[in-house]
Amino acid sequence: MDRCLTRERILDAAERLFAEQGFAAASMRAITHEAGVNLAAVNYHFVTKEKLLIEVVRRRVVPINRERLERLDRLETEARGRPVPVEAVLTAFVAPVFALRTGEPGGGHFPRLLGRLYGEPAESLTRFYEEEFGEMMRRFAATLQRSIPGLEPSGVFWGLTLATGMLCHILMAGDRLGLCTAGVCRADDAEEITQHVVRFAVAGLTSSAASARQEVSKTRGRRATTSPGRAPRIRKRTGR
Amino acid sequence: MDRCLTRERILDAAERLFAEQGFAAASMRAITHEAGVNLAAVNYHFVTKEKLLIEVVRRRVVPINRERLERLDRLETEARGRPVPVEAVLTAFVAPVFALRTGEPGGGHFPRLLGRLYGEPAESLTRFYEEEFGEMMRRFAATLQRSIPGLEPSGVFWGLTLATGMLCHILMAGDRLGLCTAGVCRADDAEEITQHVVRFAVAGLTSSAASARQEVSKTRGRRATTSPGRAPRIRKRTGR
DNA sequence: GTTTCATTCATACGTTCGTTTGAATTTGGC
DNA sequence: GCCAAATTCAAACGAACGTATGAATGAAAC
Numbered sequence: 001m002d003r004c005l006t007r008e009r010i011l012d013a014a015e016r017l018f019a020e021q022g023f024a025a026a027s028m029r030a031i032t033h034e035a036g037v038n039l040a041a042v043n044y045h046f047v048t049k050e051k052l053l054i055e056v057v058r059r060r061v062v063p064i065n066r067e068r069l070e071r072l073d074r075l076e077t078e079a080r081g082r083p084v085p086v087e088a089v090l091t092a093f094v095a096p097v098f099a100l101r102t103g104e105p106g107g108g109h110f111p112r113l114l115g116r117l118y119g120e121p122a123e124s125l126t127r128f129y130e131e132e133f134g135e136m137m138r139r140f141a142a143t144l145q146r147s148i149p150g151l152e153p154s155g156v157f158w159g160l161t162l163a164t165g166m167l168c169h170i171l172m173a174g175d176r177l178g179l180c181t182a183g184v185c186r187a188d189d190a191e192e193i194t195q196h197v198v199r200f201a202v203a204g205l206t207s208s209a210a211s212a213r214q215e216v217s218k219t220r221g222r223r224a225t226t227s228p229g230r231a232p233r234i235r236k237r238t239g240r
Numbered sequence: 241m242d243r244c245l246t247r248e249r250i251l252d253a254a255e256r257l258f259a260e261q262g263f264a265a266a267s268m269r270a271i272t273h274e275a276g277v278n279l280a281a282v283n284y285h286f287v288t289k290e291k292l293l294i295e296v297v298r299r300r301v302v303p304i305n306r307e308r309l310e311r312l313d314r315l316e317t318e319a320r321g322r323p324v325p326v327e328a329v330l331t332a333f334v335a336p337v338f339a340l341r342t343g344e345p346g347g348g349h350f351p352r353l354l355g356r357l358y359g360e361p362a363e364s365l366t367r368f369y370e371e372e373f374g375e376m377m378r379r380f381a382a383t384l385q386r387s388i389p390g391l392e393p394s395g396v397f398w399g400l401t402l403a404t405g406m407l408c409h410i411l412m413a414g415d416r417l418g419l420c421t422a423g424v425c426r427a428d429d430a431e432e433i434t435q436h437v438v439r440f441a442v443a444g445l446t447s448s449a450a451s452a453r454q455e456v457s458k459t460r461g462r463r464a465t466t467s468p469g470r471a472p473r474i475r476k477r478t479g480r
Numbered sequence: 481g482t483t484t485c486a487t488t489c490a491t492a493c494g495t496t497c498g499t500t501t502g503a504a505t506t507t508g509g510c
Numbered sequence: 511g512c513c514a515a516a517t518t519c520a521a522a523c524g525a526a527c528g529t530a531t532g533a534a535t536g537a538a539a540c
Contacts, residue, residue: 006517021361024264028498038519043499045517119356119412121261157424158436161417162406169405172359177401184397196398196448203447204440211439246487268528278489283529285487 007045009035015056019113023053023120050122057117057128060110065136067096072143083147086205090198093140093160094167098190115172144205151209159208163201170197247285249275255296259353263293263360290362297357297368300350305376307336312383323387326445330438333380333400334407338430355412384445391449399448403441410437 013035017026028049032039046052071092075084097111117125141156148156170177170185170193177185186192253275257266268289272279286292311332315324337351357365381396388396410417410425410433417425426432 022262022264022359024262025361027496029496038517039498040500040520041518049498116359118409119262119359121265154424159440161410161413161425162436162440165407165409166402166405168409169358170401173401184394185401196402199447199451200399200402200440200444203443207439207443208436267526269526278487279528280490280530281488289528 006035006037006041009037010042010045010052011056011059014052015060015113016109018053018056019109019116022116023049023122050124053120053122054124054128057113057125058132060114061132064096064099065132067099068092068136069139071096072139076143083149084143086144086147087198087202089140089143089147090163090201090205091194093163094194094197094201095190097167097171098194111171115168115170118168148205148209150212151205152212155205155208155212159201159205162204163197166197166200167193246275246277246281249277250282250285250292251296251299254292255300255353256349258293258296259349259356262356263289263362290364293360293362294364294368297353297365298372300354301372304336304339305372307339308332308376309379311336312379316383323389324383326384326387327438327442329380329383329387330403330441330445331434333403334434334437334441335430337407337411338434351411355408355410358408388445388449391445395445395448399441399445402444403437406437406440407433 010031014026014031017031017034020026028042029039031052032042035041042049042052046055072084072089075088075092078084097114137157137160140160141153144156144159145151145153250271254266254271257271257274260266268282269279271292272282275281282289282292286295312324312329315328315332318324337354377397377400380400381393384396384399385391385393
C-alpha cells in the first residue's frame with residue numbers, strides 16, 4: 001500500500017470518529033478498522049493517539065487560518081489605509097471554516113470536530129491553540145479595532161470570542177441543532193450560517209462600541225440605552 | 241455514612257470530572273476516588289455511568305430552566321400584555337446559568353460541563369435535551385417574537401441558538417478563554433459574561449428583524465444595507 | 481435481642497484500551 | 511537480483527475500563 005495513502009486514510013477515519021464520538025471515546029481500533037489499516041499503523045505514523053489528534057486538526061486548521069489571513073490581507077490592501085468594513089472582516093473570519101466542507105471530499109466532519117476541540121482536555125492542544133490561533137486572532141482584532149470607531153480592545157476580543165462561540169456551537173451541534181429549535185435551525189447551509197453569525201457579530205460589536213461611546217460621553221444629555229447603535233456604514237458588501 | 245451523602249458526593253465528584261475531562265475520559269474509579277466512596281456505590285445508586293451523567297446534568301439543568309421560566313413569567317406579568325423588552329427576555333435566558341456558580345458550594349464546575357454537553361454523543365442525552373430544553377426554548381421564542389416587531393420565527397430560533405452558542409463556548413473554554421485573546425476575556429465574571437452575551441444577542445436579533453423588515457419593504461426607496469438597524473422602539477404593539 | 485432492609489465494602493469478572501514487538505513484506509537505489 | 515530502508519502485519523503486553531457479586535455493616539422495627 002502506498003506510503004502516503006495509509007497516513008491519509010488514518011487521518012480521514014480519525015477525523016470522522018473524533019468528530020462523532022470525541023477524542024477519548026474514539027478508540028484506535030475503531031479508527032484503524034474504519035481506515036482499513038493495521039492497528040499498529042497509527043503508532044508507526046503518528047507515534048501516539050494524542051499526536052494523531054494534533055495532526056488531524058493541523059491538517060485542516062492551518063489552511064483555514066491561512067485563508068482567513070489571506071482574505072484579511074486582501075481587504076486591507078483594497079481598503080488602502082482606510083478602515084475595513086466590519087462585515088467584511090467578520091466574513092473573512094467566519095467563511096473559511098466552511099470552505100472545505102464543500103471542497104474537500106471527506107472534509108465534512110471537521111467543522112464538528114473543530115467545534116468540539118475547545119472542550120478537549122489534551123494539554124498539547126492548548127499549546128497548539130496558542131500557536132495556530134493566537135497571531136491570527138490578534139491580527140483580526142487589530143483590524144477590527146480600526147474598523148469600529150470607539151470600540152475598546154476588550155470589546156474586540158469579546159466579539160471575536162463570541163463569534164467563535166456561535167460558530168463552534170453550530171458546528172458541534174450538527175444534526176442535533178434542529179432539536180430544540182423546532183427544526184428551524186439547520187447546520188448544513190454554510191451560506192446561511194455564515195450570514196447569521198456575521199450579522200450577530202457585526203451588530204454586537206457595533207452595539208458594544210455604541211455603549212462604550214455613550215459611557216464616555218454620558219455627561220452630554222443624549223438618550224442612554226443599551227440597544228445597538230446606528231448601522232455601520234457598509235457600502236459594498238464584500239462577500240469574498 | 242449517611243445515605244444521601246454518598247449520592248451527593250458522587251454527583252459532585254462526577255460533575256467536576258465530567259466537566260474537566262469529558263464523559264468518556266472520566267473513569268468511575270477516578271470519580272469514586274474523588275468522592276471518597278466505594279467503586280460499587282455508583283452502580284448501586286445510579287446503575288450505570290451514563291445514567292449518572294444524566295443525573296448530574298438534571299440536578300442543575302432543572303433548576304436553571306425553572307428559574308428561566310419563572311423570570312419569563314414575571315416579565316410577562318409585569319408587561320401586562322405589552323411586549324417584553326428584548327434585553328430583559330435575554331437576560332432571563334442567560335443569567336440563570338450563572339446563578340449557581342456563586343450560590344452552590346461546588347457548583348462552579350457545572351457551566352463548563354453544560355458547555356461541553358452538546359458535543360457528547362450519548363444518545364440518552366439527546367432525548368434529555370428535547371425534554372428539558374424544548375418547551376423552554378419555545379416559550380422564549382414565542383415571547384421574543386412579540387418583543388421584536390418584524391422578526392420572523394426562524395430569526396428568533398437562530399438568535400436563541402447563537403446566544404446558547406456564545407454561552408456554551410465561554411463556559412466550556414473556562415480558564416483557557418484568555419489564551420487566544422491576549423488575556424482580555426475571562427470566564428470568571430458572571431456579570432460581565434451575561435452583559436456581553438445579552439448585548440450581542442439583542443443587537444443580533446434587532447439586526448435580523450431590521451433586515452427582514454427591509455426585505456419586505458424593499459420597494460420603498462430606503463437605504464438598503466445588511467447592517468444592524470436602529471434600536472427597536474418597543475412600542476405597545478399588543479399581541480396575543 | 482433479633483429481624484429486616486438498605487447501604488457499603490473488597491474483590492473479581494470479562495472487555496477493551498493504547499502501545500509494543502519482531503517477523504514478514506514492500507519499496508527504491510545500485 | 512540484491513541489499514537496505516521503509517512499511518505492514520499478527521500477536522501480545524500490561525493496564526484500565528464498566529459492571530457484577532456476595533459478604534460485611536449499619537440503623538431502624540418489632
